[in-house]
Amino acid sequence: MKMSDGVEWAIHCVMLLGALPPSATLSGKALAEFHGIPESYLLKHLKMLVTNGILESVPGPRGGYRLARQTKDITLLDIVQAVDGKRPAFRCTEIRRRGPCALGDGAYPRCCGVNRAMMRAEQAYRDALAEATMKDITDEFMANADPRIVPLGENWLEENTRTPKS
Amino acid sequence: MKMSDGVEWAIHCVMLLGALPPSATLSGKALAEFHGIPESYLLKHLKMLVTNGILESVPGPRGGYRLARQTKDITLLDIVQAVDGKRPAFRCTEIRRRGPCALGDGAYPRCCGVNRAMMRAEQAYRDALAEATMKDITDEFMANADPRIVPLGENWLEENTRTPKS
DNA sequence: ATTATCGTGGATATAATTTATCCACGATAT
DNA sequence: ATATCGTGGATAAATTATATCCACGATAAT
Numbered sequence: 001m002k003m004s005d006g007v008e009w010a011i012h013c014v015m016l017l018g019a020l021p022p023s024a025t026l027s028g029k030a031l032a033e034f035h036g037i038p039e040s041y042l043l044k045h046l047k048m049l050v051t052n053g054i055l056e057s058v059p060g061p062r063g064g065y066r067l068a069r070q071t072k073d074i075t076l077l078d079i080v081q082a083v084d085g086k087r088p089a090f091r092c093t094e095i096r097r098r099g100p101c102a103l104g105d106g107a108y109p110r111c112c113g114v115n116r117a118m119m120r121a122e123q124a125y126r127d128a129l130a131e132a133t134m135k136d137i138t139d140e141f142m143a144n145a146d147p148r149i150v151p152l153g154e155n156w157l158e159e160n161t162r163t164p165k166s
Numbered sequence: 167m168k169m170s171d172g173v174e175w176a177i178h179c180v181m182l183l184g185a186l187p188p189s190a191t192l193s194g195k196a197l198a199e200f201h202g203i204p205e206s207y208l209l210k211h212l213k214m215l216v217t218n219g220i221l222e223s224v225p226g227p228r229g230g231y232r233l234a235r236q237t238k239d240i241t242l243l244d245i246v247q248a249v250d251g252k253r254p255a256f257r258c259t260e261i262r263r264r265g266p267c268a269l270g271d272g273a274y275p276r277c278c279g280v281n282r283a284m285m286r287a288e289q290a291y292r293d294a295l296a297e298a299t300m301k302d303i304t305d306e307f308m309a310n311a312d313p314r315i316v317p318l319g320e321n322w323l324e325e326n327t328r329t330p331k332s
Numbered sequence: 333a334t335t336a337t338c339g340t341g342g343a344t345a346t347a348a349t350t351t352a353t354c355c356a357c358g359a360t361a362t
Numbered sequence: 363a364t365a366t367c368g369t370g371g372a373t374a375a376a377t378t379a380t381a382t383c384c385a386c387g388a389t390a391a392t
Contacts, residue, residue: 036264060389098202107312121294128287226360
């Protein structure tokens, strides 16, 4: 069971976009370069973040991506579900209805108990992800980062930040 | 993110083996037939359950598989980790160390905060799985199953159960 | 107006992983 | 001796993840 690498990319992109002034943007190209990841594939994931209301996109020159809401209102769960989808990892195939001892569909009014137990565990996972806001993660990152990184990042942002009219 | 179908197969196999008398076995073929799943692939997963000390295997005629310990001492976590492995779903690729603003390895003494948050969520998931014993799941299944299934299952078990010498 | 920049969406290729099958082998009970 | 059963390795097929490319519409600068 492996989560898409795009989730990690998306989280770090949201972190970086959270450092921008209001309404400013970063282009997909800039986001890819900053993180050293393939641009053409990252765009797919950024699009999913736009579709799910986590990012806004601005077309045209000086356009790019920016946060659609504050980092305190974006959780890891939001990003994971936007990029990796909302389908459960465990997919019940109704094994109990197969084989020589199975009965007709009417004999299984309740959801399979195995499935219910797995769903409970996945809910605990989602609850924990929903507890982690991007603001908390970003703050923790800034508090513990090597001091040399701050001016580097500020300098880079200054060169790459776009400010569209709208 | 999808979990291997083998996990569901393995759980139901453990459930069925839990209904056997002590030291009795079911062959891989019988387990596959009962659940209507491919035998040759199921054997791979059964082997993992043996390797991880959840099942015991008995070779030779009248051989097969049986539980290595009681269902109350087997949790969903045991089976999930045996079949699907113990590697985390989220694998940090250290994105922070890439790109134009990255520093040398010495600048990152602590584990990435994103990774730590994801690990916390996965730990909550594992905790929930460890709470679910196969005894609980089996008991719940028997209590809620259609009454017609019980004699069917008992009959099938009687025909397919093997009792090896050791 | 014209042009260059940028995100969107679809089509498509490549790589990795999952799923599935097969066969030779050793162990064991009849 | 022989038939049954699990083990382990090799291999193939199917599915999913990863990655690239291009035509298109929108926008800002000139």
